[in-house]
Amino acid sequence: MQANQKIKAIGIGLLASFFFCSTYVMNSFISAGNGHWAWTVSLRTLIMLIILLVILHFKQQLKPLLHVLKKQPGVWLFWGSIWFGVVYALLTAAAEFGPGWLIAGVFQFTIVAGILLSPFLYKDGRAKIPVRALLLSxxxxxxxxxxxxxxxxxxxxxxxxxxxxxxxxxxxxxxPLSNRKLMLFIEEHDHKISAMQRVTGTAIGSLPAIVLLMGYGYSEAGLPGEQQLLATSVISICSGVIGCVLFFKATDMVRSDSAALAAVEATQSVEILATVAGEVLLLGIAWPNLYGNIGMLLIMGGLILYSIPVRRKVLSAVR
Known part of the structure; x- marks a missing residue:
């Protein structure tokens, strides 16, 4: 794999992280307005799916995707329900008990989790845990x-x-478990689908879980209000469509290199910085003190250290 492709993947991952932060900021906003978490999860996925279906239709990529889904629908139903059902239900429900910056921060454990899961997911060179990547994580x-x-x-x-x-x-x-398992499934069956098609297929697979969540949300809180509809629309477009497509594209680009894949997943650390900035501007929280600023520097330092070997390879190639 070329070094410049790794750098490009890391850059795309960083960009995706800025869009992902809308989830934490808007979830805090919805929670403050007493919007029910089940409606937030279901509406987010449903709005995102509608947008993606329209885009794929005009790109003439919808029929090929549906053909792939028909081959093994059970896989897409299972991992779709996990990805857009379980994961986002947990994150959205967490907004009831803590601020967005805390959720964004704790969620960065996904960096280490993704690395530690590698030996249980792969049977090739990717099964090895890159010690350097783990230490930097x-x-x-x-x-x-x-x-x-x-x-x-x-x-x-x-x-x-x-x-x-x-x-x-x-x-x-x-x-990371659901993301890597689905990537591995697509790789093993040699499905030729884009990152956007993969996001759409996963969202389609989540529909049964989404319907159940909508029913639960209605039984608990009735129909969602206009404020919650607007906030979930922002999440759907920024995090669900733009963020997911960019992140899936980045992980697809380096899926055969476990160290590079860990580096791309580590770009999610930037979400905490973007989330704090968003909550300061939109929700009026205080900017972190000295300890917080040191923490930010450590996060950025870790990302820079991740990219040093890649940059060296690029410079060597140029010379």
Missing amino acids: FLILVGIALMQWSQRNGSYTDAQLISCIILVLLAAIVW
């Missing part, structure tokens, strides 16, 4: 911990924060 997590420590005197109780952390940790493990 822990460096990033130390930075995240410092950012969380800087915000320890919040308005939530200890019990609420513990519940929040448990929900997000579960999501952080399931996220």
